[in-house]
Amino acid sequence: GAVVSQHPSWVICKSGTSVKIECRSLDFQATTMFWYRQFPKQSLMLMATSNEGSKATYEQGVEKDKFLINHASLTLSTLTVTSAHPEDSSFYICSALRGGRGTDTQYFGPGTRLTVL
């Protein structure tokens, strides 16, 4: 299989604090991981592409200084929401890219629900 975990599964924080979310590929190595956010009753929106050993690539409109991404190893990427505000409350989902079988496939984590008070 291809298992991706996220931690924490949910977090509540006060406005102005920072929150770190971890994404791990448990049974394969992933040089590329992706971070998405999903608002209620909506589809997934790509925030950034996380590349092991290099800087993340952010989608248009996503503030790189607010959403810090670190992909320090082949199995771990972290997303830090800095100075969180209520409008950052959302469901954050990561995926890890697994290739080598003719087609690269993204496997998704279970998501992290962030609530900023």
Added chain:
Amino acid sequence: TQLLEQSPQFLSIQEGENLTVYCNSSSVFSSLQWYRQEPGEGPVLLVTVVTGGEVKKLKRLTFQFGDARKDSSLHITAAQPGDTGLYLCAGAWAAGNKLTFGGGTRVLVKP
């Protein structure tokens, strides 16, 4: 901007009925994936299609990839309440590239 249109947005049917979800783009896909997502969980991969005209079956689910690799469909036969969920198509325009998701189709199968 590469867009992926998914239709319908919402589908409510009775148990035992059939349903079809469509995914369309003006661009050619390298590959297209279908996912199902339950509330509060991440998307779970159902299938990946890469060859134009390809048809894949997963129990009561049939996936088709258009000949021109610009569109795809998901057909569920004899739907069951356990099929309820959000169905998402996602296309990649190059191998290993980022995915662009369709808007999703929320399916409700009533017993």
